Structure formats: C-alpha cells, structure tokens
Amino acid sequence: MPEEHVYTVSELSGLARERLEAGFSQIWLRGEISEMTRAASGHLYFTLKDENSEIGAVRFRSRTSAFSPVEVEQGMTVLAFGKLTIYEPRGRYQFVAMLLQPIGAGALQAAIEKRKAKLQGEGLFAPEHKKQLPRFPRRIGVITSSSGAALRDIVSVLSRRWPIAEVYLFPSSVQGADAPAELVAALDAAVRFSESEVALDALIFGRGGGSAEDLAAFSEEPVVRSVYACPIPILSAVGHEIDFALTDFAADLRAPTPASAAELLTPDAGEWIEGLRARSERMARVLASKIGTRSDRLRACLRQSLFRVPVRRIETVEQRLDDLVDGFGRRLSEAFAARARRRARAEDVLRLSDPNLPLRRGYSLTFLKGSMRPLRSAESIERGAEIETRLGNGRLHSRVEEVIDE
Amino acid sequence: MTIEEALAKLEDITQKLEADELGLEEAITLFDEGLTLAATVKEKLEASKLQVQQVLEKAKGAFTLDPLDLP
Numbered sequence: 001m002p003e004e005h006v007y008t009v010s011e012l013s014g015l016a017r018e019r020l021e022a023g024f025s026q027i028w029l030r031g032e033i034s035e036m037t038r039a040a041s042g043h044l045y046f047t048l049k050d051e052n053s054e055i056g057a058v059r060f061r062s063r064t065s066a067f068s069p070v071e072v073e074q075g076m077t078v079l080a081f082g083k084l085t086i087y088e089p090r091g092r093y094q095f096v097a098m099l100l101q102p103i104g105a106g107a108l109q110a111a112i113e114k115r116k117a118k119l120q121g122e123g124l125f126a127p128e129h130k131k132q133l134p135r136f137p138r139r140i141g142v143i144t145s146s147s148g149a150a151l152r153d154i155v156s157v158l159s160r161r162w163p164i165a166e167v168y169l170f171p172s173s174v175q176g177a178d179a180p181a182e183l184v185a186a187l188d189a190a191v192r193f194s195e196s197e198v199a200l201d202a203l204i205f206g207r208g209g210g211s212a213e214d215l216a217a218f219s220e221e222p223v224v225r226s227v228y229a230c231p232i233p234i235l236s237a238v239g240h241e242i243d244f245a246l247t248d249f250a251a252d253l254r255a256p257t258p259a260s261a262a263e264l265l266t267p268d269a270g271e272w273i274e275g276l277r278a279r280s281e282r283m284a285r286v287l288a289s290k291i292g293t294r295s296d297r298l299r300a301c302l303r304q305s306l307f308r309v310p311v312r313r314i315e316t317v318e319q320r321l322d323d324l325v326d327g328f329g330r331r332l333s334e335a336f337a338a339r340a341r342r343r344a345r346a347e348d349v350l351r352l353s354d355p356n357l358p359l360r361r362g363y364s365l366t367f368l369k370g371s372m373r374p375l376r377s378a379e380s381i382e383r384g385a386e387i388e389t390r391l392g393n394g395r396l397h398s399r400v401e402e403v404i405d406e
Numbered sequence: 407m408t409i410e411e412a413l414a415k416l417e418d419i420t421q422k423l424e425a426d427e428l429g430l431e432e433a434i435t436l437f438d439e440g441l442t443l444a445a446t447v448k449e450k451l452e453a454s455k456l457q458v459q460q461v462l463e464k465a466k467g468a469f470t471l472d473p474l475d476l477p
Contacts, residue, residue: 135410135413136409136410136413138408138409138410146460146474155456155458158456159455159456162456163451163454163455163456164409164450164451164454165456165457166456166457166458166459167456167457167458167459168459168460168461168471169458169459169460169461169474170461171460171462189461189463189469190461192467193461193463193469196467196469197469269451286423286424286433
C-alpha cells in the first residue's frame, strides 16, 4: 500500500496558488465594485460581485498605472484585467487587478463628469449668465416627448395652479441616438417660433425618469450649449430628484422633476385668492383709519374756532359737531364696508396679491389633497384624510390623526 | 388689460395704500380701482382653461399649431 502524501497547509496553499495562477493568469473579469477600501499603502481592496457571487480583489499600488486613467468608485461596474491567485496567509483566493476600467453607467458617469468640468471651465454654468424667470408666465414652451409622463405632469400641474397659461409643445425624442440632435432642433424651433410667431415667456426642457443611459442625451455637449445659448428663460427638468444632467447646470433654473418645473415657474391661483383676501382687508383698514384721523382733526379745528363762544353754547355746538363728525365718519365707513362687502360677495374679493406675506409671518394654508380650496373648518374632514399644508417656506404632506370639532 | 398688467397694477395699488401717504380722496379712488381690477382678474382666471398646442415645423419657419387634448 503506497504511502499517502500528507500535505502541510502551506504546501497545499502554495500548490493551489500555482495551479490557479497557471489556469487564470491573464483574464478579463467583469463585476460591480463593492466594499472598496483604499489602504494607506495605496493598495485598493474591493469586492467584485454579480447577482450570485463575489470575489475579493486587490489592485496593488505598483499596478496603478496610466492604463487606468479613470478612478473607480463603489457601485461602478468595471472590467478588470489580471490574474487569479491565492493569498496564502489566509488561504483566501482573490483577483489581482492590473487594469480597472469602468463600463456601462460608470463609464458614462465618468465621461459626463469630465464634460461637466470642461463646460464649467468655459463658463457655461456661471450664475451671472442666468436669466430671471418671469413672475407671471403666460406662454410656456415645453420641449419634451409628446407621449412621455413629463408633458402629462406639466399639464396637470399648470391646469391646477395657473390655468391662464398657454402651453406650446415642441416635440422631440428624449432618449436614444437621435435624441441629442432632435432636442437641439426642437429648442431651436422654439426660439425661432418665439421670435416670429408667439413670444414665449419661458421654456421647460426635460423628460421623466429613466436609467442613466436614458437621461444621457441631456448631458450631450450640443444640447447643453443650446440650453446655455437660449435667449428665453429656461428650466431644466430631467428625471427624478436624484438624477442630474448637464442641462441642469446650463439652464436658468434646475427643477428636480418636470412637475416641479411647472410649480416653480407659475404662481398658484388658489394661493393668490387667499393672499388677496388678507390684503384687501388690510386696504380697508388703512382707509378706515384715515377716516378716523380726519374726524379728529376736524373736531380739533372746530374747537379752536369756537374758543370765544360761551361755554354752554360751546358744549351744545360741540355736541352737535360731534354728532355730525361721527355721523360723517360712520357713514363713510359704512359706505366703504358696504361696497367692500358687495364686491366681496360678488367677486370673492380681490384675486391677486402676494400670498406669501401671511405665510411668512407664520400663518399656513391647508388643503385636502387634490383640492385647491383651503380648509376653513375641521368639520367634514375624516380621520386618515391626506392634507397638504403650505408654509412660508415649503409644504408638508400629512395624514389626519384626529378631527376635533369646535 | 392683460392679467399680468392687472396683477402688477394691483400690487402697486396695494403698496400705495399701505404706505399711507395718500389723501383720502385718492385712497378711496385707488381702493375702488383695486376692487374692480381684482374682480376682472378673478373672472378671467375662472373662465380660463389651460390650452395645450403642439407646434410642428413642416418646413423651415412654417409652423403649424395642433391643439392637444390631454386628460
């Protein structure tokens, strides 16, 4: 019976390493980087993974060469070139990368970052270039897909907030190979249309959410340059809150989503009504106090001129004057009040004012979700109802816990 | 007068009234004007429905407007 060879641990590890290295000495490996740490030594330790498996990997400092000009980051999918080996002290097999190249979204991101730096250097994102948005935009150009969610969202927000607006859609594909050229052409058409046909007050340029590749057209250089050169105030609204595109930086304002672009651009008719109510009441108060001041002055004047008249007569006359003056003031106030009330009933009081004044002072407006009418009573509000509260700065979206009727 | 003009005018009136530098007559006239303006604007806002049109350029500079009816 031949004697069985007994390996030591080191021996086995060494042998395994040799075989592994021989079999996988120059291979390409694709995976997503996770658990990346940059050691003080300059070596980069990370894990490469796909849906099912992962493998420990290292890029030694000495291997960090000019072949990897783009720095890699956690979450990037990379193409790694190197060999498979075993780290004998731990008996752990690992991939030693000589080359790391981001691919897919990672590479795209890197390319966009590079382009961003370049365009920034040219001054395309300079704050002093940004145009002021109009306060009351009437004619709004929208550059997006005619079939996308962005247009629907914009139209729905504008219908609710600012129905006097007119929307002009300049359709363009928003993703794919043709998208950059089409976007540039649509924006150009909007500018020429504004010059020769209907003057546009502002433009919304964007699309709904999608993958990084889907949004990439909005970071293409010609597109970004067109947005920068656009003579009409323009909002960039690409994807969701977390997404960004280079047009965001070149536009006069970045909106997190197409719907919020419509909100940022227009005043809210419902808020105007409330603001105006407060404001017209203040106007009435100013007038009332003016009338009061006049009455006092008139009375003082009369008292002086009656100085030499016998006291009793003065008293009588003064009293009559008081009656007259008060009567005058009262009648005038009443006339105003009546007129104001008549208007108020008929017209629901002045429609327009700065609605933010009372909000800034700490008052707030509450709406049932989807409603434009501010709530005035807790009555008829049900527990669990969704409400929106508008504050001087921002808004809250809440659910009703308890209804207290007083 | 457009709504935009009416809005600006209304704002101007409110500011003047609040500044309290006017004679009574003038203030009354302005107040009245403000109420009338506001009524006009409200009417216009309430009567308006958002208009959406698609702009197509058949040939360079030849634009056609196509009303879009979105839900």
